[in-house]
Amino acid sequence: MDKLTVVKVGGKIVEETESLQRFLNDFKTISGYKILIHGGGRTATNIAERLGIETRMVEGRRITDRETLDVVTMVYGGLVNKNIVAGLQAKGCNAAGFTGADLDLIRAVKRPVKDIDYGFAGDIVDVNIRELRVIINEGVIPVIAPLTHDGSGQLLNTNADTIASEMAQALSSHYDVRLIFCFEKEGVLLHPDDEKSVIPELNRSLYAEYKAKGIIAAGMVPKLDNAFQALMNGVKMVWITNARNLTKASASGTLIRPDE
Amino acid sequence: MDKLTVVKVGGKIVEETESLQRFLNDFKTISGYKILIHGGGRTATNIAERLGIETRMVEGRRITDRETLDVVTMVYGGLVNKNIVAGLQAKGCNAAGFTGADLDLIRAVKRPVKDIDYGFAGDIVDVNIRELRVIINEGVIPVIAPLTHDGSGQLLNTNADTIASEMAQALSSHYDVRLIFCFEKEGVLLHPDDEKSVIPELNRSLYAEYKAKGIIAAGMVPKLDNAFQALMNGVKMVWITNARNLTKASASGTLIRPDE
Numbered sequence: 001m002d003k004l005t006v007v008k009v010g011g012k013i014v015e016e017t018e019s020l021q022r023f024l025n026d027f028k029t030i031s032g033y034k035i036l037i038h039g040g041g042r043t044a045t046n047i048a049e050r051l052g053i054e055t056r057m058v059e060g061r062r063i064t065d066r067e068t069l070d071v072v073t074m075v076y077g078g079l080v081n082k083n084i085v086a087g088l089q090a091k092g093c094n095a096a097g098f099t100g101a102d103l104d105l106i107r108a109v110k111r112p113v114k115d116i117d118y119g120f121a122g123d124i125v126d127v128n129i130r131e132l133r134v135i136i137n138e139g140v141i142p143v144i145a146p147l148t149h150d151g152s153g154q155l156l157n158t159n160a161d162t163i164a165s166e167m168a169q170a171l172s173s174h175y176d177v178r179l180i181f182c183f184e185k186e187g188v189l190l191h192p193d194d195e196k197s198v199i200p201e202l203n204r205s206l207y208a209e210y211k212a213k214g215i216i217a218a219g220m221v222p223k224l225d226n227a228f229q230a231l232m233n234g235v236k237m238v239w240i241t242n243a244r245n246l247t248k249a250s251a252s253g254t255l256i257r258p259d260e
Numbered sequence: 261m262d263k264l265t266v267v268k269v270g271g272k273i274v275e276e277t278e279s280l281q282r283f284l285n286d287f288k289t290i291s292g293y294k295i296l297i298h299g300g301g302r303t304a305t306n307i308a309e310r311l312g313i314e315t316r317m318v319e320g321r322r323i324t325d326r327e328t329l330d331v332v333t334m335v336y337g338g339l340v341n342k343n344i345v346a347g348l349q350a351k352g353c354n355a356a357g358f359t360g361a362d363l364d365l366i367r368a369v370k371r372p373v374k375d376i377d378y379g380f381a382g383d384i385v386d387v388n389i390r391e392l393r394v395i396i397n398e399g400v401i402p403v404i405a406p407l408t409h410d411g412s413g414q415l416l417n418t419n420a421d422t423i424a425s426e427m428a429q430a431l432s433s434h435y436d437v438r439l440i441f442c443f444e445k446e447g448v449l450l451h452p453d454d455e456k457s458v459i460p461e462l463n464r465s466l467y468a469e470y471k472a473k474g475i476i477a478a479g480m481v482p483k484l485d486n487a488f489q490a491l492m493n494g495v496k497m498v499w500i501t502n503a504r505n506l507t508k509a510s511a512s513g514t515l516i517r518p519d520e
Contacts, residue, residue, distance in 0.1 A: 078338020
């Protein structure tokens with residue numbers, strides 16, 4: 001099977017011109033087929049504030065009322081996505097931007113209201129890569145914004161890490177897939193404030209141990225859950241690292257491995 | 261050659277839920293391959309105002325400073341485009357939204373400053389339909405936002421009528437193309453305030469006559485120039501009509517014909 005790399009890049013990196021350019025230069029050097037999934041939360045919060053729309057977050061997840069949905073549709077699907085696409089084109093990479101509504105790529109359901117009403121937040125139910133594969137095989141690099149749809153005309157706000165993991169899983173039937181989460185930290189850290197305390201490798205049992213001890217907590221838990229789920233469903237390798245290490249084959253960041 | 265219909269729809273129709281739904285129902289019934297090009301100026305002006313950004317228009321063209329470019333990128337490429345795509349998906353049409361940066365579809369140059377500095381407004385220099393054709397032939401309906409790029413990472417704001425005309429011309433080497441401009445008026449009118457005064461057919465000599473007499477003026481001139489240019493470059497038929505006549509084969513609107 002052909003190699004395909006799914007890269008998730010955090011909002012902070014793609015929302016500033018300088019770090020975006022550096023990232024795109026690195027991303028360009030990845031050989032084989034590739035897909036980029038991006039965030040954009042900081043810009044969304046900023047635009048919302050300028051529009052007089054209050055941003056409410058619960059456990060790192062954005063409460064997406066109707067006005068906030070319009071903001072994230074504008075920011076993720078328009079501003080951030082199209083600037084990445086134009087940036088890649090400038091580097092000779094034939095990119096095309098998509099949301100989960102385009103090509104019916106990612107269907108989701110509006111998250112059921114339990115304790116918290118997340119509004120127009122979508123939980124993924126289906127990933128359809130039929131037309132996407134045709135495009136990838138033409139040499140196009142899909143750039144995916146963290147938005148999905150319910151198939152009845154409703155756009156939904158969906159976590160970019162989850163989209164990356166689900167896309168990687170769906171593609172693993174057709175490609176030899178590795179999944180890279182890159183962000184502004186060095187990797188999964190033993191001590192959250194010490195960038196030198198990177199855990200070089202994690203398997204499921206070590207993860208369980210660190211989680212039980214409270215060493216790994218907060219925002220890293222859903223990311224790692226996504227990582228292990230991808231590994232269980234056909235993805236060959238998951239790597240969590242600083243974006244500027246993207247071109248280094250190893251010896252940086254955290255490698256997530258299946259249990260031996 | 262296979263039939264392909266390029267439809268340009270005015271912003272007003274796609275920016276309101278009710279008229280958008282009606283339009284998409286009609287658009288769905290068009291047989292054969294199809295492409296949709298949309299505007300979104302009213303929403304852009306509205307969002308700009310809410311962000312405290314002044315909108316300046318010269319002869320119906322938006323002066324696009326850096327902040328305004330961000331607004332149109334958000335509104336055209338994100339909000340309007342993705343709501344149309346999700347709306348089409350809900351009707352079983354497999355749509356995918358693009359700007360001119362996606363797939364390197366439309367390259368433009370920043371308009372040279374003469375009397376007026378239009379800012380980040382783009383004049384089209386090249387239309388590349390290589391990958392788009394692959395997607396169209398897969399049954400996908402491209403939905404195109406009025407944005408282009410310069411190939412060096414700069415997005416540009418470009419008139420949607422011109423994009424529709426240029427796309428129709430580029431596609432006419434591979435498909436039997438008809439181009440439909442649909443908007444909220446009945447067609448090209450003899451008397452601007454009388455919707456019953458539709459000119460049923462126009463050829464180049466009649467157009468020149470009406471233009472000389474001042475009957476056709478203002479916003480209709482660039483639209484008709486685009487229409488005649490398309491006809492001269494391979495497009496089989498151009499039709500200008502009210503959006504709600506889209507399903508009627510004829511007997512409405514204005515048919516633009518090449519000279520006999």
